[in-house]
Amino acid sequence: MKEKTKLLILVGLFLMAYFIPWAHPVIRQSGLEAFMMLQEYAREHVLTCLIPAFFIAGAIAVFVSQASVLKYFGNQAKKILSYSVASVSGTILAVCSCTVLPLFAGIYSRGAGIGPATAFLYSGPAINVLAITMTAKILGWQLGLARAIGAVIFAVITGLLMAFIFRKDDLARTGGQIHVPDEDDTGRTLFQDSIYILTMVLILIFAAFAKPAPDAAGLWPAIFAAKWYITIFLLIALGWMLKAWFTKEECVSWIDATWGFMKQIFPLLLGGVIVAGFLLGRPGHSALIPEQYIQTLLGGNSLWANLFASVAGAFMYFATLTEVPILQGLLGAGMGKGPALALLLAGPALSLPNMLVIGGVMGVKKTAVFCAIIVVMSTIAGMLYGTFVV
């Protein structure tokens, strides 16, 4: 960080401290909401959802071979494979934004071309494990599922459209040698790795299993009653696997990767939750921004509300995962479900800073087309979701 930026931040904080009327009832209420929301996250989501999800993300980063995926992005790779792999590989490749951009630039300039590159660029941030679990846990599984499916479909369509629109430029790209990360021989079979990650996913699902409605009958209450037994059983199984299949060094690098994610994401999320709580409040409680504004702008499922959500999402910068508390606040204040999905689909993949970087790689024109495609599709998806699902 430059010294000048630090000074600006300090000055900003000073002005806030000096001028904000902290004693005003609305500000008091907002401040209270910020911490109530923080407490809700600490109590409901951190232990059962975030922590297991971090361990899964760490395991994926360390144990899933990136080399096996990246070979589908070479310039010799079959197009169909490139697109399909690009649209889903965000789950294992995009847990950190520092992988996404270099990889995108590589695929674009040396590898499979603009189509798969933009497909990857779009799907990456939207379908990583952490984002999907958080969305499903906090905003409901319907939105989580819609987000995952929407992101995969969007990635393919965006990629194909980009490849079609800019098909002439694509021919002029340079070939050349490419280097993908080395494949390590781990001594485990793919089956063992999959079982290991699956066990963790199951732990996440059972530990976070929500209390079913009081009148629900059959399987769900039974699972809910037994959830801690199942979770403990799975934890023991996981411990056994770690002992039997993994070396000590591997466990250490797993913990390192997990800790790396926690360090990177927890502070951002903490800030995001506090800001969302301060501006929007928990569902059913009002805070700084009056609810009628949000209802007028984003309520219902009109074309205007969906378009507004997409455009706002496209320009706004969401630090990793902070889109979830912000949306929770917005939904609680009266945003429609359709616009919420539109924002989720346009938001994390695009932001002003990120547009500038993409612009540096593929030029202003292509970037503008890329953003326009995403905004239009997000709007349509939001309207469809709002009309048919909710």
Added chain:
Amino acid sequence: MEIKILGPGCPKCEQTSKIVTEALSDTGVEATVEKVTGVMEIAGYGVFGTPAVVIDGDVKCVGKIPKKEDVSSWLTK
């Protein structure tokens, strides 16, 4: 000898450049170390993952933090 460390500036890249510096002082090899942070420039090396280490134009490692022993062996070869 000319060493380039490719990476947009994430913690892993910092770690890598630290390891390279350590390996240099361990082996006593004279080299210029340059950090390459431009995304397009990185892509120009055909590198599909960062951090990556390039020594005298040869891509030595891609997408992970190298071990210090490995770096030392590249330097002394």
